[in-house]
Amino acid sequence: MTASRIALVTGANQGLGRALAEGLAAGLNPDDLVLLTGRDRQRVADAAREVAAAPATRARVSGEVLDVTDTDAVARLAEELRVRHGGVDIVVSNAVARLLPGESQAERADEYIDVSNTATHAVLRSFGPVLRPGGRLLVVASSLGTLGHLPKRLHHLFDGADLDQVEYAVESWRSAVHQGTAAEDGWPLWLNVPSKVAQVAAVRAVAAERRDGDLAAGTLIAAVCPGMVDTATSRPWFEDFSHAQSPARAAEAVLSLLLSERVDPAHYGELVRFGTALDWHSGTPSTEQDHLLTP
Numbered sequence: 001m002t003a004s005r006i007a008l009v010t011g012a013n014q015g016l017g018r019a020l021a022e023g024l025a026a027g028l029n030p031d032d033l034v035l036l037t038g039r040d041r042q043r044v045a046d047a048a049r050e051v052a053a054a055p056a057t058r059a060r061v062s063g064e065v066l067d068v069t070d071t072d073a074v075a076r077l078a079e080e081l082r083v084r085h086g087g088v089d090i091v092v093s094n095a096v097a098r099l100l101p102g103e104s105q106a107e108r109a110d111e112y113i114d115v116s117n118t119a120t121h122a123v124l125r126s127f128g129p130v131l132r133p134g135g136r137l138l139v140v141a142s143s144l145g146t147l148g149h150l151p152k153r154l155h156h157l158f159d160g161a162d163l164d165q166v167e168y169a170v171e172s173w174r175s176a177v178h179q180g181t182a183a184e185d186g187w188p189l190w191l192n193v194p195s196k197v198a199q200v201a202a203v204r205a206v207a208a209e210r211r212d213g214d215l216a217a218g219t220l221i222a223a224v225c226p227g228m229v230d231t232a233t234s235r236p237w238f239e240d241f242s243h244a245q246s247p248a249r250a251a252e253a254v255l256s257l258l259l260s261e262r263v264d265p266a267h268y269g270e271l272v273r274f275g276t277a278l279d280w281h282s283g284t285p286s287t288e289q290d291h292l293l294t295p
């Protein structure tokens, strides 16, 4: 057991995840530890070395290979941190699979869903129980994560659902994509829409079960929307990047949730964008083109 804080970010070797790891390394104390995780050993080692050497870095930084689609590995790492450190203080589930324009969304569905959704469920299930009092567990979603982005006939699958029910809804969606019935069932073609709604629903499910205890302990579980960020994932989808934030800029609002002493109860279990909780029922299903990577 140690008094120093342990922070972990998934998909942290580039993009927003890396900026979050950098911000945590700068904002935490020298005896705290930031685990910069990702799926590729070399990319993780390179990023961890660079973040550790950054002038602003104060905390210790360690690279750790974690392919989030390996749910056993997610569970093993959570257990290891429980045994070694008594738990974890900050967890950010951030990884996303990169889709390119022109690729078949249906053909990439399994990887996309595994990285964004199956992994989010695994992180919530494995790290939720080892989150220390006063901890933070954030899932990076997007503005598309509010329920209104799905047609009304799908709302019952996610509204008020527990985590098993969210998982069931995700697997129903996956099956519909495989069977070619997703469109007639009402699922948006663009994978990031159902995926982000399901991520927020998963957060809401877990948060509903532990809200009172967490708020009493100063613990925050929430989903976050970073806004449009200039990263390798978003860049192929937009011609005009004049409104995109740098990853470091986009990380700021998320870092303030991670590092602030106080938890705003209005944020708890919600999708938070730049410090404001979005209404879960807001949003409208729009044309497929509008859905691309709306931040």
Ligand SMILES: NC(=O)c1ccc[n+]([C@@H]2O[C@H](COP(=O)([O-])OP(=O)(O)OC[C@H]3O[C@@H](n4cnc5c(N)ncnc54)[C@H](OP(=O)(O)O)[C@@H]3O)[C@@H](O)[C@H]2O)c1
Residues within 6 Å of the ligand: 010, 011, 012, 013, 014, 015, 016, 017, 037, 038, 039, 040, 043, 066, 067, 068, 069, 093, 094, 095, 096, 097, 098, 115, 140, 141, 142, 143, 225, 226, 227, 228, 229, 230, 231, 232, 233, 234, 293, 294, 295
């Ligand atoms: N960019 C935007 O405008 C925007 C807007 C709204 C929401 N978001 C959300 O912000 C988060 C970060 O997005 P980003 O734009 O920063 O993406 P990014 O730059 O492409 O970074 C994605 C990260 O996820 C990692 N990853 C992919 N598959 C993985 C796996 N199986 N296991 C572990 N890590 C894996 C990637 O690793 P590799 O380097 O090995 O590929 C990479 O480090 C995502 O949840 C995204 O949906 C982004």
